[in-house]
Amino acid sequence: MAEKKCCCCELNSEKLKRLDQIIEEHKTMEGALIPVLHEAQELFGYLPEQVQQKIATGLGCSLAEVFGVATFYSRFTLEPKGKYNIQVCLGTACYVKGADKVLEKLEQLLGIKAGQTTEDGKFSIQDTRCVGACGLAPVMVINDEVYGKMTPDMVEGILAKYN
């Protein structure tokens, strides 16, 4: 796992200003919390405590409420992800075609488990449910690049492209 830094030195003030703007734009909207969290995560890549606190203050709710929502939904993450986020689809169509073996190979090659990030912060692995390309099952996605009809054998070659 990447070493944890105190988030105030990571978060630059420009992004924080943008966050203020986002909060301002959503203030009058009913049910604004989730849309704001989406945008904040887009901005920072994850939702550190400082960001959650700012959102809580800005929208007039408690930090506990923000934390509660942020941890309920699997799309929100409180930890930064690796530079390359590798998603292996474990949806039904992919699973019946052996996606678990692809994941296994990947975990073995990178030495981490799904949900973790490599020490150097380069790769993280995530198991997801259906990325909607079931016709290409089993599917692996690295950032925005989709790799279809995967076999365990293909993993190493694909990783090499990112090294």
Added chain:
Amino acid sequence: MKTIKELDEIRKSVYEKVKTRVGVESKTEKKSILVCGGTGCTSSKSPKIVEELEKGIRERHLEDKAEVIKTGCFGLCAKGPIMIIYPRETFYTMVKPEDVEEILTEDIEKGNVVERLLAKDIETETLAHTLHELGFYKKQHRLALRNCGRINPENIDEYLAFDGYKALEKVLLEMTPSEVIDTVLKSGIRGRGGAGFPTGRKWAFAANVEADQKYVCCNADEGDPGAFMDRSVLEGDPHSVLEAMAIAGYAIGSNQGYIYVRAEYPIAVNRLKIAIAQAKEYGVLGSNIFGTDFEFNIDIRLGAGAFVCGEETALMTSIEGKRGEPRTRPPFPAVKGLFGKPTILNNVETLANIPEIILKGAEWFSSIGTEKSTGTKVFAVGGKINNTGLVEVPMGITLREIVYDIGGGIPNGKAFKAAQTGGPSGGCIPASHLDTPIDYDSLMQIGSMMGSGGLIVMDEDNCMVDIAKFFLEFTISESCGKCPPCRIGTKKMYDILDRITKGLGEEGDIEKLEELAQNIKKSALCGLGQTAPNPVLSTIKYFREEYEAHIKEKRCPAGACKNLVQYKINEEKCKGCSMCARNCPVSAISGEVKSPFKIDPQKCIKCGLCMQKCPFKAIEKK
């Protein structure tokens, strides 16, 4: 803002350009190159193909001879990226960006067909020049998907050309809200999101409640993993959903709609945003629609990866910005839903049917399908089947027709074992029920359900105990934790299944599973928990002997459960080439070159790599 007359003019002039796509002859010489821009084909580089085509057309000055249109899904995802060139309707499959040069020279410039890019029909083995010649399309009836692969979803004019927003116009100018509800009721359409509740009845409930504010919600959360029907409708024909929501708004007396869509669907979200903006610009959304005092607006809300949010009350809680936990019903959403106001929620596919029902009439719709399940159903067919993709069939068709006639059968000469419908809430249908008609009630009767349309085919290599475990693992991680039967009960069931697949099953485990299942079904708070045991129950029902083999003989008949299989080298077949030993990741194989090798069962991690690599098929799985 456009007047009715202006809209009609757009319809007329654009129809002239696009009518070849529905087989109507046209004088235009210009060819339309339709390229699939759905998620599947986009993943296999269709945007690059569009780019190359546009560049090629520019460089060769072919602007008068051809245009490129990015559409929604054609359905045959297995053969993507897909391209159709009108007016000849030539159907090219597995097109690569490198093929663009040849397509432009041969097809567009010289008028020849590029035969090597045509698909072969699996059954007849002949080349198909148009999509109608493929078995895949022959039994389909594209109704909810009518515009997918036919129009440019980012251009409202093309939607208008095929009678888009005509139904809304008819409703607002010629029908009362109760006439609209009556039509929907008479059509017999039932919810396509899974439960199959009659849509007209749902609307009538909400219409009858007095309130200062009501809401129309569209469920585009599509949580069933392995299903992509709703996504394809949104990507291919977003306006049909917007139009239907406005019609629903008029019927129940609401001026505000919400579409709750998965954030994992960026293309769909983007096309929805474009469609809403265009609809507002044309005045078919907003205030004073078609000069009446009817007002309707639609907002998009993104889901954030929680399956339970597909459940209606959880979905509404989530739109309110909270943790998406379900609420007890009653009160039903039609009385007290979103923000405490009367609300209706419909699935994307349900809505996509509505404009057609209004325009063509309830009788027309109810003449398709069966008596109690009218119309069509879209299925995302995946797993061990040749033609993976999206199909839309009239209700009442048999599973056999879907798997063999449309789906082209099972790859690699393997045998069909089961089809799973209804996702984590559904069940497995075995070969003995291949002739069951696909409709809401027949599927319920055999212990599965229609579900939202995921249809995953499994062959003899899939272990049914493992599949049941897979679905329970899904439910456990997606349970919101509010009610104990779902939170704790499913975990207990999972633990038993886990033991069974590891060879630690005990006599009586099956009965324990059945008992737990019945209790969870009776006591869970929402549909997620109430249906979670279904995959286990249906596999026990049809594949009990497979469970027993695991428990009593510690054997996995499908050879899928790792702890129960052993890899062995057949000494007679082994030529001692050492290929296996060199590939084994844990050095579990040893031997002298040119004499039979051996696998050390203590070291073997059962990855199966040796079996794949052996050139002499000498490695066996027992």
